[in-house]
Amino acid sequence: MQNNPPEATSLPTASAPQPRREFIATALAAGLGLAGWPESALGADGPVKVRLGTLAPKGSSYYKHLQTMGEAWKAAPGGGVALTIYPDGTMGSEADMVRRMRLGQLQAGLLTTVGLAEIEPAVSGLEYLPMMFRSLDEVDYITEKLRPMLAERLEKKGFVALFWSDTGWVRFFSKQPILTPDDLKKAKLFIFAGSADEVSVYRSVGCNPVPLESVDILPNLQTGLINAIPLPPTYALAGQVDTAAPHMLDLDWVPLVGGLVIAKKTWDQIPAAARDVMTKSAEETGKLIKAVGRREGSDSVEAMRKRGLIVHSVTPEERAEWLKEVEKVWPKIRGAVVPADIFDEVVSALKAYRATKEGQPK
Numbered sequence: 015m016q017n018n019p020p021e022a023t024s025l026p027t028a029s030a031p032q033p034r035r036e037f038i039a040t041a042l043a044a045g046l047g048l049a050g051w052p053e054s055a056l057g058a059d060g061p062v063k064v065r066l067g068t069l070a071p072k073g074s075s076y077y078k079h080l081q082t083m084g085e086a087w088k089a090a091p092g093g094g095v096a097l098t099i100y101p102d103g104t105m106g107s108e109a110d111m112v113r114r115m116r117l118g119q120l121q122a123g124l125l126t127t128v129g130l131a132e133i134e135p136a137v138s139g140l141e142y143l144p145m146m147f148r149s150l151d152e153v154d155y156i157t158e159k160l161r162p163m164l165a166e167r168l169e170k171k172g173f174v175a176l177f178w179s180d181t182g183w184v185r186f187f188s189k190q191p192i193l194t195p196d197d198l199k200k201a202k203l204f205i206f207a208g209s210a211d212e213v214s215v216y217r218s219v220g221c222n223p224v225p226l227e228s229v230d231i232l233p234n235l236q237t238g239l240i241n242a243i244p245l246p247p248t249y250a251l252a253g254q255v256d257t258a259a260p261h262m263l264d265l266d267w268v269p270l271v272g273g274l275v276i277a278k279k280t281w282d283q284i285p286a287a288a289r290d291v292m293t294k295s296a297e298e299t300g301k302l303i304k305a306v307g308r309r310e311g312s313d314s315v316e317a318m319r320k321r322g323l324i325v326h327s328v329t330p331e332e333r334a335e336w337l338k339e340v341e342k343v344w345p346k347i348r349g350a351v352v353p354a355d356i357f358d359e360v361v362s363a364l365k366a367y368r369a370t371k372e373g374q375p376k
Contacts, residue, residue, distance in 0.1 A: 069101075150183075184245055215346045224240045
C-alpha cells in the first residue's frame with residue numbers, strides 16, 4: 015500500500031513542492047486547448063513532435079534531466095525528435111495524462127507507479143508492498159527482474175517503457191509522533207483518491223485513510239482533516255509539509271518508483287536509428303534521476319532538521335513490531351491492490367535473492 019506524496023522541486027514524476035499528485039488543477043490543462051490537438055505526433059515538415067507530461071516541477075533536477083534528454087533526442091538521426099515538456103501537473107493528474115496519451119494529446123509521460131498502474135496494474139508490484147523490501151538493492155533487483163515482463167505488458171497496452179527509476183523511501187510525516195502501528199491506526203492518514211481497494215485494505219486493519227487529491231494535502235494538514243502523510247523526504251522539504259507535520263518516522267515504508275513511457279503509436283513512427291539514440295539517452299536519464307532522488311532524500315532530512323523536523327529513529331525491536339503488523343496486511347494486498355501473480359513473483363524473487371546474498375562471504 016502506497017500513498018502518493020507531494021511533488022518535490024527535485025524529484026521525479028512525483029517531485030514536489032506541492033503534494034505529490036497534481037498541484038496545478040486539472041482545469042488548467044483544459045485551458046490549453048488540448049482538445050483540438052491532432053493525434054499524429056508528426057509535424058508536416060519537421061521532426062517528430064513528442065509532448066511529455068509530468069508532475070515534476072519546472073526547474074527541478076528531474077525537469078532539467080528531461081531537458082538534457084530532449085537535446086539528445088533533437089540530435090537523433092533522421093531529423094530528430096522535438097520534445098516539449100509539460101511539468102507541474104499542467105496536464106492534470108497522472109490518470110489524466112494517461113488518458114491524454116491514449117487520445118494522442120500527449121505522446122509521453124514521466125509517471126509514478128500510480129500513473130503506470132493505470133496502464134498496467136502489474137506495475138504496482140514495484141511499490142505497493144509496505145516493508146516488503148529491506149534495502150534499495152532489493153528494489154533494484156526486483157525492478158530489473160520484472161522489467162522485461164512489465165515492458166511486454168505495457169507494450170500490449172500501447173506504451174513503450176523507456177526507463178524505470180525511483181526516488182528512495184517513503185516515510186511517515188505527522189503532526190503528532192507516530193512511533194508504533196497503533197499510533198498509525200489512530201492517525202487520519204492521507205491516501206491518494208481513486209483507489210477503493212487501497213482504502214478498503216487500510217480500513218480492514220483499523221486505520222483511518224482519508225482519500226484526497228494532492229492539491230488538498232497542505233490545506234487539510236492545517237485544518238486537521240488529515241494529520242499524517244507518507245511521502246519521500248524530498249517532497250516534504252520542497253512542499254514544506256514538515257512545517258505542518260513536524261514529526262518523521264525513520265522507517266523505510268515503500269520505495270517511490272516511476273518511469274518514462276511513450277505511446278507505441280508514436281514510437282513506431284520514429285526511425286529505428288533515432289529510437290536507438292532515444293533509448294540510450296533515456297536510460298542514462300533514468301539512472302541520473304535515481305541517483306539524484308536517493309541522494310536528495312538524505313539531504314532533505316538534514317535540511318528539515320535545521321528548521322525543526324523531529325526525526326524518530328526505529329530500533330530493531332520496534333521495526334520487528336512494525337513488520338509483524340504489516341505481514342498481516344500482505345495477504346489483503348495480494349489480489350486486491352497488487353495482482354496475485356505479481357505479488358507471488360516478488361515474494362519468490364526476494365526469497366531467492368536473499369538466499370544468494372546470505373550464502374556470500376561477508
